[in-house]
Each structure stands twice: as C-alpha cells, then as structure tokens.
Amino acid sequence: QKEVEQNSGPLSVPEGAIASLNCTYSDRGSQSFFWYRQYSGKSPELIMFIYSNGDKEDGRFTAQLNKASQYVSLLIRDSQPSDSATYLCAVNPDVAGGFKTIFGAGTRLFVKA
C-alpha cells in the first residue's frame, strides 16, 4: 500500500463545473497536508495547506480533511481551462517519520472549454 494514494485520472470536467480530487494516506499520525498544482513540464506550486479537520476555503478552492478516515480532498469550483494540470497531494508524517514530505502520484485534471 502506497503511503499517499490518489486516483491518477484523468478527471475530465466541463468549464464551470466543480472538480473533486481525493487523496488517502496511511500514516494516522500525519500532521499536515498540502495540495500542489503542477503544469506539464513545470515544478509544483502550492495551492493550499490544511492542518485541522474540516474545511478550508481559499477563493475557488476548498480543502477538506478527515483525519479519522485518513483522507483529504480538494474541490475546485467554477473550473476553468487554466486549471487543467496535475494535482499532487502531499503529507507530512508525524515526528517519527522524519522530515520527509510524501507526495502522491497526482491526479490529472482536464477542464473542457
């Protein structure tokens, strides 16, 4: 079992729709959770981070964290073609896990105009 799992996609949504991206993690003691966006041939850039259970909203993006179920999700409202990219879920494990950040393989999102 991978430590951070994501559906590889591609996930295809029409422009203006809500895109829902999901991620599960195996380390129950994980401390912090990040969503990065990576355009083809570019480096990852942070979209959002979340530390506490519940929802966190930033513009068109909402991150949701459920530590009991060990999943974190990202909702993108009013999806735009420019949102087409790979979305990487990243998790920082508990202290015993060292300093590494563990990334999922990413979900490819296509937003159709």
Add this chain to the structure above:
Amino acid sequence: GAGVSQSPRYKVAKRGQDVALRCDPISGHVSLFWYQQALGQGPEFLTYFQNEAQLDKSGLPSDRFFAERPEGSVSTLKIQRTQKEDSAVYLCASSLDPSGGGRTDTQYFGPGTRLTVL
C-alpha cells in the same frame, strides 16, 4: 523577489559519469529539500537540510547519491557513476520554517534539473 533556482536545467550524462546538480534556495530559507520525480509520478523525497545540517537522508536511493549544503545556503546533489535508472527530474525546494523542519511550512520549488543518462 528571486525564487529557487537550479542549474543546469538539463543534463545529459553517459552511464558511469558523475554529475553535480546545484540548488540556490530563496535567501533566508532555513529548510532545503531534494526530490526525484520520475515521469508520471509525484516527487520522491531524497534528503532534507536545516541550514547546513543534513537531518534526513533516508530517501537517497544508494550510496552513489550525496548531498551537501556546507554554508547553509547553496546545495549540491551529486550522483556518482550514473545509471539509466537515475534519469528523472531532480527538484529542489526551500522553506522558511526555522523550527518545524519544513513540516508545516510552504515549500517553494525550483524549476528542476532534467537528468538523462544514456
């Protein structure tokens, strides 16, 4: 302001050659990470520095990989006797967080070095 820079952007090496990849983090950033990203995969952690101290090198795949950050700023990732399986994009990231080891702080990524081993 200036972001994280990496050089070279592209490197082609013959199998068996040694390579050195450079990372210039954002000025003042305490934490520095190296990742390896294979095509179609997420970044895989290699090593972590807090200033000049290498606090975690658990992700280095073999003793052919070596990283240093002698003055707590610029870092170099060295790969000795390169193999075809080393072909990947090598990403460097830095974060400001001086105490959490980057655990809870935003990491800013450089553009990466694409290494191709023939």
